[in-house]
Amino acid sequence: MSAAAALDNGRAREFDFQPADHRAIAALVYEEVGILLPEGKAQLIYGRIAPRVRACGLSSFADYVAFIGRDGEERGRAVDALTTNHTSFFRENHHFEDFVDRIWPGLVDKLNKGGRVRLWSAACSSGEEPYSWLMAAFGADRSLAQRLLKADLRMLATDVSPSVLEKARTGRYSKETMRTVPAGLRSAWTKGEGDDLIVDPILRDAIAFKPLNLLGDWPIKGRFDTIFCRNVMIYFDEPTKEKLLGRLADRLEVGGMLYIGHSERLLGAVTGKFRPIGRTAYQKVSA
Ligand SMILES: C[S@@+](CC[C@H](N)C(=O)[O-])C[C@H]1O[C@@H](n2cnc3c(N)ncnc32)[C@H](O)[C@@H]1O
Incomplete structure:
Protein backbone atom coordinates (compact mmCIF):
# COMPACT_ATOMS: atom_id res chain seq x y z
CA MET A 1 0.00 0.00 0.00
CA SER A 2 1.42 3.45 -0.85
CA ALA A 3 1.87 6.02 1.90
CA ALA A 4 -0.82 8.22 0.28
CA ALA A 5 -3.26 5.32 0.10
CA ALA A 6 -2.85 4.74 3.82
CA LEU A 7 -3.90 8.28 4.76
CA ASP A 8 -7.37 9.61 5.54
CA ASN A 9 -7.20 13.37 4.95
CA GLY A 10 -3.59 13.42 6.10
CA ARG A 11 -4.15 11.17 9.14
CA ALA A 12 -3.21 7.50 9.31
CA ARG A 13 -6.24 5.42 8.42
CA GLU A 14 -8.03 3.70 11.26
CA PHE A 15 -8.93 0.66 9.13
CA ASP A 16 -7.01 -1.30 6.56
CA PHE A 17 -8.45 -0.48 3.12
CA GLN A 18 -7.01 -2.25 0.09
CA PRO A 19 -7.65 -1.75 -3.65
CA ALA A 20 -9.45 -5.14 -3.64
CA ASP A 21 -11.89 -3.76 -1.00
CA HIS A 22 -12.46 -0.69 -3.15
CA ARG A 23 -13.18 -2.90 -6.17
CA ALA A 24 -15.58 -5.13 -4.23
CA ILE A 25 -17.56 -2.16 -2.82
CA ALA A 26 -17.61 -0.38 -6.18
CA ALA A 27 -18.87 -3.54 -7.94
CA LEU A 28 -21.67 -3.96 -5.40
CA VAL A 29 -22.79 -0.32 -5.63
CA TYR A 30 -22.68 -0.39 -9.44
CA GLU A 31 -24.70 -3.60 -9.49
CA GLU A 32 -27.35 -2.29 -7.06
CA VAL A 33 -27.80 1.36 -8.04
CA GLY A 34 -25.61 2.05 -11.08
CA ILE A 35 -23.31 4.54 -9.33
CA LEU A 36 -19.72 4.51 -10.62
CA LEU A 37 -16.95 4.61 -8.02
CA PRO A 38 -13.70 4.52 -10.01
CA GLU A 39 -10.18 4.54 -8.56
CA GLY A 40 -10.24 8.27 -7.87
CA LYS A 41 -13.10 7.78 -5.40
CA ALA A 42 -11.05 5.78 -2.88
CA GLN A 43 -11.11 8.58 -0.29
CA LEU A 44 -14.87 9.01 -0.72
CA ILE A 45 -15.42 5.29 -0.12
CA TYR A 46 -13.12 5.29 2.87
CA GLY A 47 -14.68 8.40 4.41
CA ARG A 48 -18.25 7.18 4.06
CA ILE A 49 -17.76 3.51 4.90
CA ALA A 50 -15.27 3.76 7.78
CA PRO A 51 -18.11 4.83 10.18
CA ARG A 52 -20.03 1.70 9.12
CA VAL A 53 -16.98 -0.52 9.71
CA ARG A 54 -16.73 1.03 13.18
CA ALA A 55 -20.48 0.71 13.88
CA CYS A 56 -20.35 -2.97 12.95
CA GLY A 57 -17.46 -3.53 15.36
CA LEU A 58 -15.11 -4.71 12.59
CA SER A 59 -11.45 -3.93 12.15
CA SER A 60 -10.88 -3.88 8.38
CA PHE A 61 -12.63 -3.16 5.11
CA ALA A 62 -12.02 -6.77 4.07
CA ASP A 63 -14.11 -7.92 7.05
CA TYR A 64 -16.78 -5.37 6.16
CA VAL A 65 -16.89 -6.53 2.51
CA ALA A 66 -17.38 -10.11 3.75
CA PHE A 67 -20.07 -8.92 6.18
CA ILE A 68 -22.15 -7.05 3.58
CA GLY A 69 -21.92 -10.14 1.38
CA ARG A 70 -24.10 -11.96 3.92
CA ASP A 71 -26.09 -9.16 5.60
CA GLY A 72 -28.63 -7.51 3.30
CA GLU A 73 -29.54 -4.73 5.76
CA GLU A 74 -25.96 -3.61 6.18
CA ARG A 75 -25.48 -3.83 2.41
CA GLY A 76 -28.39 -1.37 2.09
CA ARG A 77 -26.72 0.95 4.62
CA ALA A 78 -23.46 0.80 2.65
CA VAL A 79 -25.23 1.71 -0.58
CA ASP A 80 -27.13 4.49 1.19
CA ALA A 81 -23.86 5.89 2.56
CA LEU A 82 -22.34 5.94 -0.92
CA THR A 83 -25.11 7.95 -2.58
CA THR A 84 -24.31 11.63 -2.96
CA ASN A 85 -27.35 13.62 -1.89
CA HIS A 86 -26.25 17.19 -2.49
CA THR A 87 -29.26 19.38 -3.30
CA SER A 88 -30.76 22.75 -2.42
CA PHE A 89 -34.01 24.68 -2.55
CA PHE A 90 -34.58 26.27 -5.95
CA ARG A 91 -31.44 24.67 -7.36
CA GLU A 92 -31.22 25.47 -11.08
C1 LIG B 1 -27.11 14.83 -6.21
S1 LIG B 1 -28.69 14.26 -5.68
C2 LIG B 1 -29.77 15.19 -6.73
C3 LIG B 1 -31.00 15.67 -6.01
C4 LIG B 1 -31.92 16.58 -6.80
N1 LIG B 1 -32.51 15.89 -7.93
C5 LIG B 1 -31.19 17.81 -7.24
O1 LIG B 1 -30.89 17.95 -8.43
O2 LIG B 1 -30.90 18.68 -6.41
C6 LIG B 1 -28.73 12.63 -6.44
C7 LIG B 1 -29.73 11.71 -5.80
O3 LIG B 1 -29.86 10.54 -6.63
C8 LIG B 1 -30.10 9.44 -5.79
N2 LIG B 1 -29.78 8.21 -6.54
C9 LIG B 1 -28.57 7.71 -6.88
N3 LIG B 1 -28.71 6.56 -7.53
C10 LIG B 1 -30.04 6.31 -7.63
C11 LIG B 1 -30.80 5.26 -8.20
N4 LIG B 1 -30.23 4.22 -8.82
N5 LIG B 1 -32.15 5.33 -8.10
C12 LIG B 1 -32.74 6.38 -7.47
N6 LIG B 1 -32.07 7.41 -6.91
C13 LIG B 1 -30.72 7.37 -7.00
C14 LIG B 1 -29.21 9.69 -4.59
O4 LIG B 1 -29.64 8.96 -3.45
C15 LIG B 1 -29.32 11.20 -4.43
O5 LIG B 1 -30.26 11.56 -3.46
Missing part, protein backbone atom coordinates in the same frame (compact mmCIF):
# COMPACT_ATOMS: atom_id res chain seq x y z
CA ASN A 93 -34.18 27.76 -10.62
CA HIS A 94 -34.55 28.31 -14.37
CA HIS A 95 -36.28 24.90 -14.51
CA PHE A 96 -38.94 25.92 -12.00
CA GLU A 97 -39.41 29.23 -13.84
CA ASP A 98 -39.69 27.44 -17.16
CA PHE A 99 -42.23 24.99 -15.73
CA VAL A 100 -44.35 27.78 -14.20
CA ASP A 101 -44.31 29.90 -17.37
CA ARG A 102 -44.64 27.25 -20.03
CA ILE A 103 -46.35 24.18 -18.60
CA TRP A 104 -48.21 24.99 -15.40
CA PRO A 105 -50.97 27.22 -16.91
CA GLY A 106 -52.02 24.34 -19.20
CA LEU A 107 -51.97 21.90 -16.29
CA VAL A 108 -54.11 24.21 -14.13
CA ASP A 109 -56.55 24.40 -17.02
CA LYS A 110 -56.57 20.60 -17.23
CA LEU A 111 -57.27 20.32 -13.48
CA ASN A 112 -60.02 22.93 -13.70
CA LYS A 113 -61.68 20.81 -16.39
CA GLY A 114 -61.56 17.71 -14.17
CA GLY A 115 -58.41 16.19 -15.71
CA ARG A 116 -55.53 14.51 -13.90
CA VAL A 117 -52.03 15.91 -13.45
CA ARG A 118 -49.05 13.84 -12.36
CA LEU A 119 -45.63 15.24 -11.48
CA TRP A 120 -42.54 13.21 -10.59
CA SER A 121 -39.36 14.28 -8.87
CA ALA A 122 -37.14 11.27 -9.57
CA ALA A 123 -34.04 11.20 -7.33
CA CYS A 124 -35.53 13.86 -5.03
CA SER A 125 -32.86 13.53 -2.31
CA SER A 126 -33.94 15.19 0.96
CA GLY A 127 -36.97 16.89 -0.58
CA GLU A 128 -35.75 20.37 -1.49
CA GLU A 129 -36.54 19.77 -5.16
CA PRO A 130 -40.20 18.67 -4.87
CA TYR A 131 -40.98 21.30 -2.20
CA SER A 132 -39.44 24.02 -4.39
CA TRP A 133 -41.45 22.76 -7.32
CA LEU A 134 -44.79 22.98 -5.50
CA MET A 135 -43.93 26.37 -3.98
CA ALA A 136 -43.02 27.67 -7.43
CA ALA A 137 -46.25 26.32 -8.92
CA PHE A 138 -48.61 27.67 -6.23
CA GLY A 139 -46.72 30.88 -5.56
CA ALA A 140 -47.87 32.29 -2.22
CA ASP A 141 -51.49 31.44 -3.03
CA ARG A 142 -52.72 28.98 -0.36
CA SER A 143 -56.28 28.93 -1.58
CA LEU A 144 -55.11 28.01 -5.10
CA ALA A 145 -53.00 25.22 -3.59
CA GLN A 146 -55.90 23.93 -1.50
CA ARG A 147 -58.28 24.02 -4.45
CA LEU A 148 -55.89 22.30 -6.88
CA LEU A 149 -54.83 19.68 -4.36
CA LYS A 150 -58.48 18.73 -3.94
CA ALA A 151 -58.55 18.15 -7.70
CA ASP A 152 -56.65 15.25 -9.32
CA LEU A 153 -53.11 16.62 -8.80
CA ARG A 154 -50.45 14.30 -7.42
CA MET A 155 -46.72 14.67 -6.94
CA LEU A 156 -44.49 11.63 -6.56
CA ALA A 157 -40.98 12.11 -5.17
CA THR A 158 -38.63 9.13 -5.15
CA ASP A 159 -35.08 8.28 -4.20
CA VAL A 160 -33.10 5.11 -3.61
CA SER A 161 -31.74 6.39 -0.28
CA PRO A 162 -34.04 5.70 2.69
CA SER A 163 -32.21 8.19 4.93
CA VAL A 164 -32.84 11.18 2.65
CA LEU A 165 -36.50 10.20 2.21
CA GLU A 166 -36.91 10.15 5.98
CA LYS A 167 -35.55 13.69 6.13
CA ALA A 168 -37.75 14.79 3.20
CA ARG A 169 -40.90 13.54 4.90
CA THR A 170 -40.25 15.66 7.99
CA GLY A 171 -40.21 18.85 5.91
CA ARG A 172 -37.85 20.28 8.51
CA TYR A 173 -34.82 22.28 7.36
CA SER A 174 -32.38 24.71 8.90
CA LYS A 175 -32.87 28.42 8.22
CA GLU A 176 -29.57 28.29 6.34
CA THR A 177 -30.87 25.53 4.06
CA MET A 178 -34.03 27.57 3.43
CA ARG A 179 -32.03 30.69 2.58
CA THR A 180 -32.49 30.08 -1.16
CA VAL A 181 -36.29 30.01 -0.89
CA PRO A 182 -37.61 33.40 -2.08
CA ALA A 183 -38.76 35.41 0.98
CA GLY A 184 -42.42 35.59 -0.09
CA LEU A 185 -42.62 31.83 -0.53
CA ARG A 186 -40.74 31.20 2.69
CA SER A 187 -43.23 33.22 4.70
CA ALA A 188 -46.21 31.67 2.89
CA TRP A 189 -45.10 28.05 3.22
CA THR A 190 -42.93 27.63 6.31
CA LYS A 191 -43.11 28.33 9.99
CA GLY A 192 -40.27 28.62 12.49
CA GLU A 193 -39.57 26.01 15.12
CA GLY A 194 -36.41 26.64 17.11
CA ASP A 195 -33.54 27.11 14.68
CA ASP A 196 -35.42 25.36 11.91
CA LEU A 197 -38.23 26.05 9.47
CA ILE A 198 -41.00 23.52 8.88
CA VAL A 199 -42.72 23.20 5.53
CA ASP A 200 -46.49 23.66 5.68
CA PRO A 201 -48.38 20.35 6.02
CA ILE A 202 -50.41 21.30 2.95
CA LEU A 203 -47.28 20.83 0.84
CA ARG A 204 -45.92 17.94 2.90
CA ASP A 205 -49.12 15.96 2.51
CA ALA A 206 -49.28 16.75 -1.19
CA ILE A 207 -46.08 14.84 -1.95
CA ALA A 208 -45.83 11.04 -1.88
CA PHE A 209 -42.21 10.32 -0.90
CA LYS A 210 -41.38 6.74 -1.91
CA PRO A 211 -38.25 4.60 -2.18
CA LEU A 212 -37.45 3.76 -5.79
CA ASN A 213 -34.32 2.54 -7.53
CA LEU A 214 -34.20 4.08 -10.99
CA LEU A 215 -32.48 0.91 -12.21
CA GLY A 216 -35.11 -1.42 -10.77
CA ASP A 217 -38.83 -2.01 -11.28
CA TRP A 218 -41.06 1.04 -11.21
CA PRO A 219 -44.38 0.15 -9.59
CA ILE A 220 -45.95 3.23 -11.15
CA LYS A 221 -49.16 3.37 -13.15
CA GLY A 222 -49.86 5.88 -15.88
CA ARG A 223 -47.84 8.71 -17.36
CA PHE A 224 -46.51 11.95 -15.97
CA ASP A 225 -47.08 15.46 -17.22
CA THR A 226 -43.58 16.51 -16.11
CA ILE A 227 -40.55 14.70 -14.72
CA PHE A 228 -37.60 16.26 -12.93
CA CYS A 229 -34.68 13.80 -13.05
CA ARG A 230 -31.77 16.05 -12.22
CA ASN A 231 -28.19 15.44 -11.16
CA VAL A 232 -28.41 11.68 -10.82
CA MET A 233 -27.41 10.50 -14.31
CA ILE A 234 -23.98 12.06 -13.75
CA TYR A 235 -23.19 9.10 -11.49
CA PHE A 236 -24.09 6.52 -14.16
CA ASP A 237 -22.29 5.12 -17.20
CA GLU A 238 -23.56 5.77 -20.73
CA PRO A 239 -25.58 2.52 -21.21
CA THR A 240 -27.32 3.09 -17.85
CA LYS A 241 -28.12 6.71 -18.76
CA GLU A 242 -29.47 5.69 -22.16
CA LYS A 243 -31.68 2.98 -20.71
CA LEU A 244 -32.98 5.29 -17.98
CA LEU A 245 -33.76 8.05 -20.47
CA GLY A 246 -35.74 5.58 -22.59
CA ARG A 247 -37.78 4.53 -19.56
CA LEU A 248 -38.41 8.13 -18.49
CA ALA A 249 -39.57 8.97 -22.01
CA ASP A 250 -42.03 6.06 -21.91
CA ARG A 251 -43.41 7.45 -18.65
CA LEU A 252 -44.05 10.93 -20.02
CA GLU A 253 -47.18 12.19 -21.77
CA VAL A 254 -46.60 13.59 -25.26
CA GLY A 255 -46.22 17.34 -24.65
CA GLY A 256 -44.78 16.63 -21.18
CA MET A 257 -41.49 18.08 -19.98
CA LEU A 258 -38.32 16.35 -18.82
CA TYR A 259 -35.85 18.46 -16.84
CA ILE A 260 -32.34 17.07 -16.30
CA GLY A 261 -29.27 18.39 -14.46
CA HIS A 262 -27.03 21.17 -15.75
CA SER A 263 -24.19 18.84 -16.76
CA GLU A 264 -26.43 16.12 -18.18
CA ARG A 265 -27.71 15.62 -21.72
CA LEU A 266 -30.03 13.43 -23.71
CA LEU A 267 -28.41 10.56 -25.57
CA GLY A 268 -29.32 7.60 -27.70
CA ALA A 269 -32.53 6.84 -29.56
CA VAL A 270 -34.65 8.81 -27.13
CA THR A 271 -33.24 12.10 -28.41
CA GLY A 272 -35.61 11.93 -31.40
CA LYS A 273 -38.64 11.90 -29.12
CA PHE A 274 -37.83 15.26 -27.55
CA ARG A 275 -37.35 18.83 -28.60
CA PRO A 276 -34.93 20.89 -26.54
CA ILE A 277 -36.41 23.99 -24.95
CA GLY A 278 -34.04 26.16 -23.00
CA ARG A 279 -31.32 24.84 -20.73
CA THR A 280 -31.49 21.07 -20.11
CA ALA A 281 -35.27 21.19 -20.56
CA TYR A 282 -36.90 18.86 -23.09
CA GLN A 283 -40.46 18.48 -24.31
CA LYS A 284 -41.65 15.09 -25.46
CA VAL A 285 -42.97 15.47 -29.00
CA SER A 286 -43.62 11.89 -30.11
CA ALA A 287 -44.71 8.64 -28.49
Whole structure:
Protein backbone atom coordinates (compact mmCIF):
# COMPACT_ATOMS: atom_id res chain seq x y z
CA MET A 1 0.00 0.00 0.00
CA SER A 2 1.42 3.45 -0.85
CA ALA A 3 1.87 6.02 1.90
CA ALA A 4 -0.82 8.22 0.28
CA ALA A 5 -3.26 5.32 0.10
CA ALA A 6 -2.85 4.74 3.82
CA LEU A 7 -3.90 8.28 4.76
CA ASP A 8 -7.37 9.61 5.54
CA ASN A 9 -7.20 13.37 4.95
CA GLY A 10 -3.59 13.42 6.10
CA ARG A 11 -4.15 11.17 9.14
CA ALA A 12 -3.21 7.50 9.31
CA ARG A 13 -6.24 5.42 8.42
CA GLU A 14 -8.03 3.70 11.26
CA PHE A 15 -8.93 0.66 9.13
CA ASP A 16 -7.01 -1.30 6.56
CA PHE A 17 -8.45 -0.48 3.12
CA GLN A 18 -7.01 -2.25 0.09
CA PRO A 19 -7.65 -1.75 -3.65
CA ALA A 20 -9.45 -5.14 -3.64
CA ASP A 21 -11.89 -3.76 -1.00
CA HIS A 22 -12.46 -0.69 -3.15
CA ARG A 23 -13.18 -2.90 -6.17
CA ALA A 24 -15.58 -5.13 -4.23
CA ILE A 25 -17.56 -2.16 -2.82
CA ALA A 26 -17.61 -0.38 -6.18
CA ALA A 27 -18.87 -3.54 -7.94
CA LEU A 28 -21.67 -3.96 -5.40
CA VAL A 29 -22.79 -0.32 -5.63
CA TYR A 30 -22.68 -0.39 -9.44
CA GLU A 31 -24.70 -3.60 -9.49
CA GLU A 32 -27.35 -2.29 -7.06
CA VAL A 33 -27.80 1.36 -8.04
CA GLY A 34 -25.61 2.05 -11.08
CA ILE A 35 -23.31 4.54 -9.33
CA LEU A 36 -19.72 4.51 -10.62
CA LEU A 37 -16.95 4.61 -8.02
CA PRO A 38 -13.70 4.52 -10.01
CA GLU A 39 -10.18 4.54 -8.56
CA GLY A 40 -10.24 8.27 -7.87
CA LYS A 41 -13.10 7.78 -5.40
CA ALA A 42 -11.05 5.78 -2.88
CA GLN A 43 -11.11 8.58 -0.29
CA LEU A 44 -14.87 9.01 -0.72
CA ILE A 45 -15.42 5.29 -0.12
CA TYR A 46 -13.12 5.29 2.87
CA GLY A 47 -14.68 8.40 4.41
CA ARG A 48 -18.25 7.18 4.06
CA ILE A 49 -17.76 3.51 4.90
CA ALA A 50 -15.27 3.76 7.78
CA PRO A 51 -18.11 4.83 10.18
CA ARG A 52 -20.03 1.70 9.12
CA VAL A 53 -16.98 -0.52 9.71
CA ARG A 54 -16.73 1.03 13.18
CA ALA A 55 -20.48 0.71 13.88
CA CYS A 56 -20.35 -2.97 12.95
CA GLY A 57 -17.46 -3.53 15.36
CA LEU A 58 -15.11 -4.71 12.59
CA SER A 59 -11.45 -3.93 12.15
CA SER A 60 -10.88 -3.88 8.38
CA PHE A 61 -12.63 -3.16 5.11
CA ALA A 62 -12.02 -6.77 4.07
CA ASP A 63 -14.11 -7.92 7.05
CA TYR A 64 -16.78 -5.37 6.16
CA VAL A 65 -16.89 -6.53 2.51
CA ALA A 66 -17.38 -10.11 3.75
CA PHE A 67 -20.07 -8.92 6.18
CA ILE A 68 -22.15 -7.05 3.58
CA GLY A 69 -21.92 -10.14 1.38
CA ARG A 70 -24.10 -11.96 3.92
CA ASP A 71 -26.09 -9.16 5.60
CA GLY A 72 -28.63 -7.51 3.30
CA GLU A 73 -29.54 -4.73 5.76
CA GLU A 74 -25.96 -3.61 6.18
CA ARG A 75 -25.48 -3.83 2.41
CA GLY A 76 -28.39 -1.37 2.09
CA ARG A 77 -26.72 0.95 4.62
CA ALA A 78 -23.46 0.80 2.65
CA VAL A 79 -25.23 1.71 -0.58
CA ASP A 80 -27.13 4.49 1.19
CA ALA A 81 -23.86 5.89 2.56
CA LEU A 82 -22.34 5.94 -0.92
CA THR A 83 -25.11 7.95 -2.58
CA THR A 84 -24.31 11.63 -2.96
CA ASN A 85 -27.35 13.62 -1.89
CA HIS A 86 -26.25 17.19 -2.49
CA THR A 87 -29.26 19.38 -3.30
CA SER A 88 -30.76 22.75 -2.42
CA PHE A 89 -34.01 24.68 -2.55
CA PHE A 90 -34.58 26.27 -5.95
CA ARG A 91 -31.44 24.67 -7.36
CA GLU A 92 -31.22 25.47 -11.08
CA ASN A 93 -34.18 27.76 -10.62
CA HIS A 94 -34.55 28.31 -14.37
CA HIS A 95 -36.28 24.90 -14.51
CA PHE A 96 -38.94 25.92 -12.00
CA GLU A 97 -39.41 29.23 -13.84
CA ASP A 98 -39.69 27.44 -17.16
CA PHE A 99 -42.23 24.99 -15.73
CA VAL A 100 -44.35 27.78 -14.20
CA ASP A 101 -44.31 29.90 -17.37
CA ARG A 102 -44.64 27.25 -20.03
CA ILE A 103 -46.35 24.18 -18.60
CA TRP A 104 -48.21 24.99 -15.40
CA PRO A 105 -50.97 27.22 -16.91
CA GLY A 106 -52.02 24.34 -19.20
CA LEU A 107 -51.97 21.90 -16.29
CA VAL A 108 -54.11 24.21 -14.13
CA ASP A 109 -56.55 24.40 -17.02
CA LYS A 110 -56.57 20.60 -17.23
CA LEU A 111 -57.27 20.32 -13.48
CA ASN A 112 -60.02 22.93 -13.70
CA LYS A 113 -61.68 20.81 -16.39
CA GLY A 114 -61.56 17.71 -14.17
CA GLY A 115 -58.41 16.19 -15.71
CA ARG A 116 -55.53 14.51 -13.90
CA VAL A 117 -52.03 15.91 -13.45
CA ARG A 118 -49.05 13.84 -12.36
CA LEU A 119 -45.63 15.24 -11.48
CA TRP A 120 -42.54 13.21 -10.59
CA SER A 121 -39.36 14.28 -8.87
CA ALA A 122 -37.14 11.27 -9.57
CA ALA A 123 -34.04 11.20 -7.33
CA CYS A 124 -35.53 13.86 -5.03
CA SER A 125 -32.86 13.53 -2.31
CA SER A 126 -33.94 15.19 0.96
CA GLY A 127 -36.97 16.89 -0.58
CA GLU A 128 -35.75 20.37 -1.49
CA GLU A 129 -36.54 19.77 -5.16
CA PRO A 130 -40.20 18.67 -4.87
CA TYR A 131 -40.98 21.30 -2.20
CA SER A 132 -39.44 24.02 -4.39
CA TRP A 133 -41.45 22.76 -7.32
CA LEU A 134 -44.79 22.98 -5.50
CA MET A 135 -43.93 26.37 -3.98
CA ALA A 136 -43.02 27.67 -7.43
CA ALA A 137 -46.25 26.32 -8.92
CA PHE A 138 -48.61 27.67 -6.23
CA GLY A 139 -46.72 30.88 -5.56
CA ALA A 140 -47.87 32.29 -2.22
CA ASP A 141 -51.49 31.44 -3.03
CA ARG A 142 -52.72 28.98 -0.36
CA SER A 143 -56.28 28.93 -1.58
CA LEU A 144 -55.11 28.01 -5.10
CA ALA A 145 -53.00 25.22 -3.59
CA GLN A 146 -55.90 23.93 -1.50
CA ARG A 147 -58.28 24.02 -4.45
CA LEU A 148 -55.89 22.30 -6.88
CA LEU A 149 -54.83 19.68 -4.36
CA LYS A 150 -58.48 18.73 -3.94
CA ALA A 151 -58.55 18.15 -7.70
CA ASP A 152 -56.65 15.25 -9.32
CA LEU A 153 -53.11 16.62 -8.80
CA ARG A 154 -50.45 14.30 -7.42
CA MET A 155 -46.72 14.67 -6.94
CA LEU A 156 -44.49 11.63 -6.56
CA ALA A 157 -40.98 12.11 -5.17
CA THR A 158 -38.63 9.13 -5.15
CA ASP A 159 -35.08 8.28 -4.20
CA VAL A 160 -33.10 5.11 -3.61
CA SER A 161 -31.74 6.39 -0.28
CA PRO A 162 -34.04 5.70 2.69
CA SER A 163 -32.21 8.19 4.93
CA VAL A 164 -32.84 11.18 2.65
CA LEU A 165 -36.50 10.20 2.21
CA GLU A 166 -36.91 10.15 5.98
CA LYS A 167 -35.55 13.69 6.13
CA ALA A 168 -37.75 14.79 3.20
CA ARG A 169 -40.90 13.54 4.90
CA THR A 170 -40.25 15.66 7.99
CA GLY A 171 -40.21 18.85 5.91
CA ARG A 172 -37.85 20.28 8.51
CA TYR A 173 -34.82 22.28 7.36
CA SER A 174 -32.38 24.71 8.90
CA LYS A 175 -32.87 28.42 8.22
CA GLU A 176 -29.57 28.29 6.34
CA THR A 177 -30.87 25.53 4.06
CA MET A 178 -34.03 27.57 3.43
CA ARG A 179 -32.03 30.69 2.58
CA THR A 180 -32.49 30.08 -1.16
CA VAL A 181 -36.29 30.01 -0.89
CA PRO A 182 -37.61 33.40 -2.08
CA ALA A 183 -38.76 35.41 0.98
CA GLY A 184 -42.42 35.59 -0.09
CA LEU A 185 -42.62 31.83 -0.53
CA ARG A 186 -40.74 31.20 2.69
CA SER A 187 -43.23 33.22 4.70
CA ALA A 188 -46.21 31.67 2.89
CA TRP A 189 -45.10 28.05 3.22
CA THR A 190 -42.93 27.63 6.31
CA LYS A 191 -43.11 28.33 9.99
CA GLY A 192 -40.27 28.62 12.49
CA GLU A 193 -39.57 26.01 15.12
CA GLY A 194 -36.41 26.64 17.11
CA ASP A 195 -33.54 27.11 14.68
CA ASP A 196 -35.42 25.36 11.91
CA LEU A 197 -38.23 26.05 9.47
CA ILE A 198 -41.00 23.52 8.88
CA VAL A 199 -42.72 23.20 5.53
CA ASP A 200 -46.49 23.66 5.68
CA PRO A 201 -48.38 20.35 6.02
CA ILE A 202 -50.41 21.30 2.95
CA LEU A 203 -47.28 20.83 0.84
CA ARG A 204 -45.92 17.94 2.90
CA ASP A 205 -49.12 15.96 2.51
CA ALA A 206 -49.28 16.75 -1.19
CA ILE A 207 -46.08 14.84 -1.95
CA ALA A 208 -45.83 11.04 -1.88
CA PHE A 209 -42.21 10.32 -0.90
CA LYS A 210 -41.38 6.74 -1.91
CA PRO A 211 -38.25 4.60 -2.18
CA LEU A 212 -37.45 3.76 -5.79
CA ASN A 213 -34.32 2.54 -7.53
CA LEU A 214 -34.20 4.08 -10.99
CA LEU A 215 -32.48 0.91 -12.21
CA GLY A 216 -35.11 -1.42 -10.77
CA ASP A 217 -38.83 -2.01 -11.28
CA TRP A 218 -41.06 1.04 -11.21
CA PRO A 219 -44.38 0.15 -9.59
CA ILE A 220 -45.95 3.23 -11.15
CA LYS A 221 -49.16 3.37 -13.15
CA GLY A 222 -49.86 5.88 -15.88
CA ARG A 223 -47.84 8.71 -17.36
CA PHE A 224 -46.51 11.95 -15.97
CA ASP A 225 -47.08 15.46 -17.22
CA THR A 226 -43.58 16.51 -16.11
CA ILE A 227 -40.55 14.70 -14.72
CA PHE A 228 -37.60 16.26 -12.93
CA CYS A 229 -34.68 13.80 -13.05
CA ARG A 230 -31.77 16.05 -12.22
CA ASN A 231 -28.19 15.44 -11.16
CA VAL A 232 -28.41 11.68 -10.82
CA MET A 233 -27.41 10.50 -14.31
CA ILE A 234 -23.98 12.06 -13.75
CA TYR A 235 -23.19 9.10 -11.49
CA PHE A 236 -24.09 6.52 -14.16
CA ASP A 237 -22.29 5.12 -17.20
CA GLU A 238 -23.56 5.77 -20.73
CA PRO A 239 -25.58 2.52 -21.21
CA THR A 240 -27.32 3.09 -17.85
CA LYS A 241 -28.12 6.71 -18.76
CA GLU A 242 -29.47 5.69 -22.16
CA LYS A 243 -31.68 2.98 -20.71
CA LEU A 244 -32.98 5.29 -17.98
CA LEU A 245 -33.76 8.05 -20.47
CA GLY A 246 -35.74 5.58 -22.59
CA ARG A 247 -37.78 4.53 -19.56
CA LEU A 248 -38.41 8.13 -18.49
CA ALA A 249 -39.57 8.97 -22.01
CA ASP A 250 -42.03 6.06 -21.91
CA ARG A 251 -43.41 7.45 -18.65
CA LEU A 252 -44.05 10.93 -20.02
CA GLU A 253 -47.18 12.19 -21.77
CA VAL A 254 -46.60 13.59 -25.26
CA GLY A 255 -46.22 17.34 -24.65
CA GLY A 256 -44.78 16.63 -21.18
CA MET A 257 -41.49 18.08 -19.98
CA LEU A 258 -38.32 16.35 -18.82
CA TYR A 259 -35.85 18.46 -16.84
CA ILE A 260 -32.34 17.07 -16.30
CA GLY A 261 -29.27 18.39 -14.46
CA HIS A 262 -27.03 21.17 -15.75
CA SER A 263 -24.19 18.84 -16.76
CA GLU A 264 -26.43 16.12 -18.18
CA ARG A 265 -27.71 15.62 -21.72
CA LEU A 266 -30.03 13.43 -23.71
CA LEU A 267 -28.41 10.56 -25.57
CA GLY A 268 -29.32 7.60 -27.70
CA ALA A 269 -32.53 6.84 -29.56
CA VAL A 270 -34.65 8.81 -27.13
CA THR A 271 -33.24 12.10 -28.41
CA GLY A 272 -35.61 11.93 -31.40
CA LYS A 273 -38.64 11.90 -29.12
CA PHE A 274 -37.83 15.26 -27.55
CA ARG A 275 -37.35 18.83 -28.60
CA PRO A 276 -34.93 20.89 -26.54
CA ILE A 277 -36.41 23.99 -24.95
CA GLY A 278 -34.04 26.16 -23.00
CA ARG A 279 -31.32 24.84 -20.73
CA THR A 280 -31.49 21.07 -20.11
CA ALA A 281 -35.27 21.19 -20.56
CA TYR A 282 -36.90 18.86 -23.09
CA GLN A 283 -40.46 18.48 -24.31
CA LYS A 284 -41.65 15.09 -25.46
CA VAL A 285 -42.97 15.47 -29.00
CA SER A 286 -43.62 11.89 -30.11
CA ALA A 287 -44.71 8.64 -28.49
C1 LIG B 1 -27.11 14.83 -6.21
S1 LIG B 1 -28.69 14.26 -5.68
C2 LIG B 1 -29.77 15.19 -6.73
C3 LIG B 1 -31.00 15.67 -6.01
C4 LIG B 1 -31.92 16.58 -6.80
N1 LIG B 1 -32.51 15.89 -7.93
C5 LIG B 1 -31.19 17.81 -7.24
O1 LIG B 1 -30.89 17.95 -8.43
O2 LIG B 1 -30.90 18.68 -6.41
C6 LIG B 1 -28.73 12.63 -6.44
C7 LIG B 1 -29.73 11.71 -5.80
O3 LIG B 1 -29.86 10.54 -6.63
C8 LIG B 1 -30.10 9.44 -5.79
N2 LIG B 1 -29.78 8.21 -6.54
C9 LIG B 1 -28.57 7.71 -6.88
N3 LIG B 1 -28.71 6.56 -7.53
C10 LIG B 1 -30.04 6.31 -7.63
C11 LIG B 1 -30.80 5.26 -8.20
N4 LIG B 1 -30.23 4.22 -8.82
N5 LIG B 1 -32.15 5.33 -8.10
C12 LIG B 1 -32.74 6.38 -7.47
N6 LIG B 1 -32.07 7.41 -6.91
C13 LIG B 1 -30.72 7.37 -7.00
C14 LIG B 1 -29.21 9.69 -4.59
O4 LIG B 1 -29.64 8.96 -3.45
C15 LIG B 1 -29.32 11.20 -4.43
O5 LIG B 1 -30.26 11.56 -3.46
